[in-house]
Amino acid sequence: MKSFFPVVAMVAAAMLGSTAVRAADVEVIHWWTSGGEQAAVSVFANEFDKTGDKWVDNAIALGETARAAIMQRALGGDPPDAAQFNPGRQYEELIAAGLLLDLTPLAEKEGWDSFIRPEQIKAPCKIDGKWWCVPVNIHMQNWAWASVAAFKKAGLEVPTDWDTYLADLPKLKDAGVIPFAVGGDGGGWQISLLANQLILAQLGAETVEKIWKDKDLALAGGPEVLKAFQTLKTLGSYADAGSPNRSWADTTSLVISGEAALQVMGDWAQGEFQVAGQKPGTDYACLLGPLVPEPKYVRTGGDIFVFFKQNDPDVERAQLSLASMMVNPKVQALFNTAKGSAPVRDDVDMSLANDCMKKAIEVLKQPGSVVPDANQWRNEAFTTAQNAIFSDLIYNANTTPEAAQAQFVELLKNAE
The missing domain is CATH 3.40.190.10 (Periplasmic binding protein-like II)
Incomplete structure (x- = not known):
């Protein structure tokens, strides 16, 4: 079940004569299953649920196993709404097959080019001028x-x-x-x-x-x-x-x-x-x-999320909402502090970062x-x-x- 439509909302919409927006379930496949990883992914899930939409968690242990499941479902016509990959060439087949949601309008509206860094993290998501994924951290x-x-x-x-x-x-x-x-x-x-x-x-x-x-x-x-x-x-x-x-x-x-x-x-x-x-x-x-x-x-490596095309416009709206939330400064700070990684933007309050992360961020700032x-x-x-x-x-x-x-x-x- 991808979405629900509360009766109260239906009545209210009819009374107002407006088009109601339905809250949507967004199934997310990822491989974050250890204690530290679960603490980090819970940040995404909890923050997303606050928007009124719902994160539907599908955790599959081991990246290789999770990616195989994602590809099998996507190429078999039953893709999840969102899925984790690493930045690189792992998802180029999905782009070529036209299965991914184009995030370019959202990225341009929010100015992702101006705050997502470094280039090595950005480049695998922005191909031929179009954004096909959202980077969430710098590992x-x-x-x-x-x-x-x-x-x-x-x-x-x-x-x-x-x-x-x-x-x-x-x-x-x-x-x-x-x-x-x-x-x-x-x-x-x-x-x-x-x-x-x-x-x-x-x-x-x-x-x-x-x-x-x-x-x-x-x-x-x-x-x-x-x-x-x-x-x-x-x-x-x-x-x-x-x-x-x-x-x-x-x-x-x-x-x-x-x-x-x-x-x-x-x-x-x-x-x-x-x-x-x-x-x-x-x-x-x-x-x-x-x-x-x-x-x-x-x-550097990291984690990125791709979003698969769906037939339900409410799901697509929720997918874009999730992509936007993932690069929100507050969420970036909370998620990466829990994950042990660095944020993809440098305007984030990392006062909670420990000495290890601070050391890495200082080296990251150096040219080359x-x-x-x-x-x-x-x-x-x-x-x-x-x-x-x-x-x-x-x-x-x-x-x-x-x-x-x-x-x-x-x-x-x-x-x-």
Whole structure:
């Protein structure tokens, strides 16, 4: 049921001789299912319900699973009203098929061009001059999250660089702590995120762009990238037995409890620490870079929402109302504070932001600091294959860094 029409409203409309606007249900598919994510999505749902329309929640665990369900329903003729994606090429098929609601009139009326930033977040939504999605946050992927208690148990300070951390791994293991926390569920995206951020931290933004955007095969197959693959293999050898099938949120819980020392994960992990009542600098350390003493890059991704064409004009009105609400300054502040991400507009009151978020926002302001996620350059098929290569390297004892690097170069050679 997409909408309802109260009898009282019908009578009132008839008496006034005007056309009544019906409140509408808006079904929203997303993959925000962890504690921190649920706290954030509740901001959207509660604020939208205050408008008189109703957010109908359809949460599907794992982004890959949710996107598959969205595509199946959309291409099968039964699309939801709104759906979450990541900025990039994941929804280009929907645009080409003419299934999405054109948000351009709303964007022009509200001046989205004047306040949505950075360009790397805006560009995937604005294609050939038309707005096809609404960005709701700026996620920064290149973080490490460390348990102060776990390092203290091993008699160590929380490290600020990779060399120190790698040297600490055996000492953490001897202290009975999981030295490196990582999860492998969801098709290997967590491992791929780790590898991507490791390469950025060790080799820099210029290298990242040359590899994933320009397909520089010589660089991808060179000694610098091999070192990153070797580091990834080392980290995998210090993961625990429960790693392969574990979610990112369950992995973060190990760091929160002090059972594990460190996890490389995007800023959405921060929401889990907040829900657990932990404080940065006291209970945990947030290491941007990751593990770079003076970080100068933020690897940006984020979340966007698309809106599917519907036959009911009241639903379309409600869809546009939801899109507008998502970029409202107050809602942006509430949502992103809960989510651990940065707002898509810079005129938002972020006084409630903690020290981790403030650190990221300061780096974000610096010219040339933004490094796009690779999925803005490469398609979903490439991402799936890349995830498999990195997962095999970290979990298969027989796979060498050299063999994994050769597979990666071959994948990149034929990438679209």
